[in-house]
Amino acid sequence: MTTDTTTKDTAPGAPAPGQVVLDARGVTMRFGGLTAVRNVDLTVNSGEIVGLIGPNGAGKTTFFNCLTGLYVPTEGEVRYRDQVLPPKSFKVTAAGIARTFQNIRLFANMTVLENVLVGRHTRTKEGLWSALLRGPGFHRAEAASRERAMELLRFVGLDRKAEHLARNLPYGEQRKLEIARALASEPGLLLLDEPTAGMNPQETRATEELVFAIRDQGIAVLVIEHDMRFIFNLCDRVAVLVQGEKLVEGDSAAVQGDERVIAAYLGEPFEDAPGAAEVAEVEAAEAAAGTESAEATEPAEAAAADAENPTDAAPGKENDR
Numbered sequence: 001m002t003t004d005t006t007t008k009d010t011a012p013g014a015p016a017p018g019q020v021v022l023d024a025r026g027v028t029m030r031f032g033g034l035t036a037v038r039n040v041d042l043t044v045n046s047g048e049i050v051g052l053i054g055p056n057g058a059g060k061t062t063f064f065n066c067l068t069g070l071y072v073p074t075e076g077e078v079r080y081r082d083q084v085l086p087p088k089s090f091k092v093t094a095a096g097i098a099r100t101f102q103n104i105r106l107f108a109n110m111t112v113l114e115n116v117l118v119g120r121h122t123r124t125k126e127g128l129w130s131a132l133l134r135g136p137g138f139h140r141a142e143a144a145s146r147e148r149a150m151e152l153l154r155f156v157g158l159d160r161k162a163e164h165l166a167r168n169l170p171y172g173e174q175r176k177l178e179i180a181r182a183l184a185s186e187p188g189l190l191l192l193d194e195p196t197a198g199m200n201p202q203e204t205r206a207t208e209e210l211v212f213a214i215r216d217q218g219i220a221v222l223v224i225e226h227d228m229r230f231i232f233n234l235c236d237r238v239a240v241l242v243q244g245e246k247l248v249e250g251d252s253a254a255v256q257g258d259e260r261v262i263a264a265y266l267g268e269p270f271e272d273a274p275g276a277a278e279v280a281e282v283e284a285a286e287a288a289a290g291t292e293s294a295e296a297t298e299p300a301e302a303a304a305a306d307a308e309n310p311t312d313a314a315p316g317k318e319n320d321r
């Protein structure tokens, strides 16, 4: 019997762990003649942190854009909690998927608190008349929104900077603010696009803790990141995209040790890769040539060694004296 010793303060309404939250099937995205993403399947379950890695240009961000309504996939289907995603990003956010961007997209001249309040607009029901007339319903909703926004700022550690302008925050804190703003839409799935880009090791470690805390609130997380240590520490499952296709998927240990992944990152062909036979042939020829040249140089090397060590100074003699 196993005992779960973790105490999780799960958000109300969060699905039971293990339920499929995101189900992407056969997602393909073409830009003219370029296929940026080809036939990718990926699921994310509740309670999971899933990593999406791959070399530059592998199609990770394009795939994210297909999950968030920024792009409508050329082929394939994306479902969130069993519903096909609407083809508009604000509707996807309202459905329960929030994201951050590779390049920070904050309202630089608004305060930290105002940035989070903007993120809450999909969850506030007060209409135009209520806002214009500023009746009691509007004030109640506004107070509740501010309270929730402050709670989120406390959660990411920015509550004391609520009134600062976003542009005055250091880089690492701007990334945290982006996460708080994404959380303000009360998502069931959070997509993070390179959340530690430009961070120092301490900030990266703090972000790792923050993502664990988000997961512990019942929010599933899908994260793109180039920092492998971060990904392998954090993720329950990792999928690897290479040239738009999913090459490997598995737990951190399996992916880390997979020679196809290592080869993809080092730019070396993996078994059965196009051109692998030719590369093997060239390598064999080079190895053979190397052996021959080593044999050819042996006598010369021996002569040089002899010159340095006259015959009466045989190995070990120094120590014998």
Ligand SMILES: Nc1ncnc2c1ncn2[C@@H]1O[C@H](COP(=O)(O)OP(=O)(O)OP(=O)(O)O)[C@@H](O)[C@H]1O
Binding pocket: 031, 034, 036, 054, 055, 056, 057, 058, 059, 060, 061, 062, 063
């Ligand atoms: N809007 C677009 N129009 C045309 N081509 C695009 C578009 N967006 C991306 N691409 C191309 O699709 C491919 C995948 O790009 P993408 O940005 O998704 O890769 P990535 O894995 O996120 O890369 P990186 O790790 O460098 O951010 C690239 O060849 C890119 O040039």
